[in-house]
Amino acid sequence: MKLYRSLIYRELKLTRRHYLFMLILFLLMLICVLIPILLSGDEEPDAAADSSGMGMLGLMVAMVGGAAAGLENDLHKADINVGWKRYAIVLPPTAVQNAAADLLVKLMYVTASGVLTGTFCVLVNIFAGGMDSLAVMNQFLMFTTVFFLFSLVYDGILMLAKNDKDLKKYGTIASFAVIALYFLLNRAFFSSGMGELIEKSKKFLGSMGTAAFTVFALVLFVCVCTAHFIVMWRAYERREP
């Protein structure tokens, strides 16, 4: 326990600036969104417009919250640059313990962002109503998973690269893969026309407010967290050439 306290203390100190910045941005955005809702509390609501507006608002909040929680914190790269990664090999914590501490720190910030997102939903429902809190929380989890996935790929590249040349090579491959994925998704979604796409999107967004989707999002999140843990574990275990 004492060992994890040390590892987490180190990581929190090193990442707090990044996460505080992200959380403050997120908080500012929440405040900016909440103020008009609080001020327009007495106006006659238009049910249909209100529902879709709230849906979009929730999606936006979930996306920014997910980014604040899941975006890469660059700790691994900073450790490589300063020489800590090499030094860590001669320190008592094992690769598994280091990777577990990494994941725990990330989960702490996911929890913080999640709490903020949840509090926002509660406040909106108290003052204006019409927000599907479960859908927003599921969206938050999905966005966090997606950003976690990007972070995982980035850490994987750092792990595979033996030098700066490798880093550039793998970075370029990953960038092309993202562009290719974008075109593939674009083709798949827009091939059937805009009307059908809107219908599909509505259906998909509607399904996000169900308990089944929560289970799906949680399973996906756990899978990505496990993959992240394994990549970090391998990264800490890896020896220099």
Next chain:
Amino acid sequence: MTAYENAIEINGVTKRYDGFTLDNISFDVPKGCIMGFIGQNGAGKTTTIRSLLHITDIDSGEMRLLGLDHVRDENEIKQRIAVVFDELPFHDIFNAKDMARIFEGMYPEWDNSAYMQYIERFQLPVKKKIGQFSKGMKMKLQIACALSHNAELLVMDEATTGLDPVVRDEILHIFMEYLQSGERSILMSSHITSDLEKIADMVTFIDRGKVLLTGYKDEMIESHGILKCSTDKIAEIDSEDIVSIRTNNFGAEVMVKDRESAAYKYRDCVIDPASLDDIMLYYVHRDMKEWS
């Protein structure tokens, strides 16, 4: 805890890189000893130390620290050794107090009062960020961290390089104190041989990936000598006795392996004692035989 005679045992270790090979090196560091590990830049000191600490894998051979296998028993070894690198591997945003908090959970035998004593002794600020430290202060901090968990073996890679003589002397003095119990050992790589002449009990000399000499420092210094003669006289010297010859306008200086025997054989020549620096210099040029 295993009983051991040698704090470090390196047997036939080979590690191949493109353009450099650590070639079948072997040497031991007996318990309670300070071993100076010398050689010019790129000789293989850092590769040997990184292999020993399992920062890099070796191709063949065996390495043991504190009687334990350097890979299989890695976790136990790490709790009982301390390492000091040439550059401080701590992030700039931390201060000395932060480092204590980080290390106290990692090492079961971390001694906070010993750490604070070192910090006080080195006159390091507790709350100032490491990024604002001078090179000397950074090295002192790294050494304070290394000495505060009762490590049985201290491994240092060029730890005194780039420090001024006053700081170096202070640090060497601390190492000597650290060894007083006789239970601790130090492996110290450096190309500043004057430091090692002050404190090392033993010396291992590595060049181009091969161990050329290993043994007790005093014996090594006593056995070698620099024979001074005219250039015409060189032909009379037995090639078996010669390490290499340095020529200049005034004559030749010949490094001989056995000073006593050379003094007997070449009575008309002056033989000066050799320093570690001289030994290193003449051995590095051993293939050229004559150099200036």
